[in-house]
Amino acid sequence: MQSDEPRSASPTHQGWLRVIGLGPGDPALLAPAARAALSEAEDIIGYRTYIQLAGPFRDDQRVQDSDNRVELERARHAFQLAAAGHRVVIVSSGDPGVFAMATAVIEALEQAKDPAWSAVDLQIIPGISAAQAAAARIGAPLGHDFCTLSLSDNLKPWTVIARRLQLAAEADLVIALYNPSSHARPHQFNEALAVLSAHRKPETPVILGQSIGRAEEQVILTTLAEIDPKQVDMRTVVIIGSSQTRIIEAAEGRHWVYTPRWYPETGKNED
Amino acid sequence: MQSDEPRSASPTHQGWLRVIGLGPGDPALLAPAARAALSEAEDIIGYRTYIQLAGPFRDDQRVQDSDNRVELERARHAFQLAAAGHRVVIVSSGDPGVFAMATAVIEALEQAKDPAWSAVDLQIIPGISAAQAAAARIGAPLGHDFCTLSLSDNLKPWTVIARRLQLAAEADLVIALYNPSSHARPHQFNEALAVLSAHRKPETPVILGQSIGRAEEQVILTTLAEIDPKQVDMRTVVIIGSSQTRIIEAAEGRHWVYTPRWYPETGKNED
Numbered sequence: 001m002q003s004d005e006p007r008s009a010s011p012t013h014q015g016w017l018r019v020i021g022l023g024p025g026d027p028a029l030l031a032p033a034a035r036a037a038l039s040e041a042e043d044i045i046g047y048r049t050y051i052q053l054a055g056p057f058r059d060d061q062r063v064q065d066s067d068n069r070v071e072l073e074r075a076r077h078a079f080q081l082a083a084a085g086h087r088v089v090i091v092s093s094g095d096p097g098v099f100a101m102a103t104a105v106i107e108a109l110e111q112a113k114d115p116a117w118s119a120v121d122l123q124i125i126p127g128i129s130a131a132q133a134a135a136a137r138i139g140a141p142l143g144h145d146f147c148t149l150s151l152s153d154n155l156k157p158w159t160v161i162a163r164r165l166q167l168a169a170e171a172d173l174v175i176a177l178y179n180p181s182s183h184a185r186p187h188q189f190n191e192a193l194a195v196l197s198a199h200r201k202p203e204t205p206v207i208l209g210q211s212i213g214r215a216e217e218q219v220i221l222t223t224l225a226e227i228d229p230k231q232v233d234m235r236t237v238v239i240i241g242s243s244q245t246r247i248i249e250a251a252e253g254r255h256w257v258y259t260p261r262w263y264p265e266t267g268k269n270e271d
Numbered sequence: 272m273q274s275d276e277p278r279s280a281s282p283t284h285q286g287w288l289r290v291i292g293l294g295p296g297d298p299a300l301l302a303p304a305a306r307a308a309l310s311e312a313e314d315i316i317g318y319r320t321y322i323q324l325a326g327p328f329r330d331d332q333r334v335q336d337s338d339n340r341v342e343l344e345r346a347r348h349a350f351q352l353a354a355a356g357h358r359v360v361i362v363s364s365g366d367p368g369v370f371a372m373a374t375a376v377i378e379a380l381e382q383a384k385d386p387a388w389s390a391v392d393l394q395i396i397p398g399i400s401a402a403q404a405a406a407a408r409i410g411a412p413l414g415h416d417f418c419t420l421s422l423s424d425n426l427k428p429w430t431v432i433a434r435r436l437q438l439a440a441e442a443d444l445v446i447a448l449y450n451p452s453s454h455a456r457p458h459q460f461n462e463a464l465a466v467l468s469a470h471r472k473p474e475t476p477v478i479l480g481q482s483i484g485r486a487e488e489q490v491i492l493t494t495l496a497e498i499d500p501k502q503v504d505m506r507t508v509v510i511i512g513s514s515q516t517r518i519i520e521a522a523e524g525r526h527w528v529y530t531p532r533w534y535p536e537t538g539k540n541e542d
Contacts, residue, residue, distance in 0.1 A: 028304035032301065097406045097407055103529050105411075106411055106519065127399065136396065143369070143371075145420045146418065156534030168438070168442060170438050248381045250380065256380065258373070
């Protein structure tokens, strides 16, 4: 039996593991299924920032927040507790299935080859991802074919990232970029912009979404030519329009951005 | 003043328009913000199937369902009512911003150039899209870079679709296909498979998600070589793995599918 020396006696009921996404952070966008899992959980595990958004918790719930970003360790700890009979929730931001904890959880399961872990009642509860939340605030930039790429080269080589950007640009897909920039690699976002600028017009709409659904929310509408990389950090989602993405002005200077459902009949699909 | 001859006297309060997504259909995955909009609405507009999932409604709420698929007409009708002071909800499936009603709504707004429409308090409330819901059921196939493409050629030429598939395959992105097949164009899904098979191994995992979150839900795990096009219709979301997507077997013959966060260090990124 796996055990993590739980601080209380092992419960007698069947344990389970739920991997939930908080969505963008606004409780009004949190799925009731995720809310229910948080309420039923005995152990809540996650990165401190997300745990704070998910709370408050009751005294009988054990909250195991951490500053560490070692997702696999967190996933293993969760399986140990669940296999020992605990009801465990792993808290992720956005959608746990999009650049978040669900992948690490299945990876931990595969590596362990532990029948007790394999038998754990595991459910992944999807959530609204950052790009969707930012898109909704400004209109419908993801209204047609799009791709979702992470610029982080922690776990994949930059050559793969650059090639994917290049091909996505050629395909004239709207592009949502996660983890666009960090202190460790400020130059890479500029490299990404250079790749995209070779295929898209300078006036291509670009949306920067920050902390959507939270008090400090910011949605910045700019263009490929005018984007200020200083406004982009690891917590920004960047949406870059296709050749068809349009900006329209509504009352009181409000702008909406959308990518039409139609595509012009033409032999070429890039500018 | 725009008016659609409302059946009751025009209300005196400020009208608004909310474009909501039902998510996959399971109320446990419906955002509280969307639920609240449905409760506060005076007029609920949408395609009949989605209206039925969104209900029941009160006697004082006007439900305007339709069989017609003319999204622009529905959007115009909603703006007319909202500009006349009604609280109006347009119901979409999944995420209204992903191949759904939000784009048609902004398109209607742009075409009308009507200051009364432009001044309408318009909000788009995001939802969980079909690909996310299907992915969560089977693990984390969208756990790394992916794209979301519609195979419908109603509004874009097939040449554009085929080229996007080709480039997405070269980029080794996981690919989520919406509107993959219809009676009107059964051959196109086979063409899409042919394009993808030129770049991906026969054993590439493929997930078919149908009616996720509803009673008739089905998630089928198959491979690129073994996929049965007869199991694919307009209401299926098809997720095709990248070269890295993995299938693992858990207890009781259950299978999980995930796309790792890491990518091998290599000069080539396709097979």
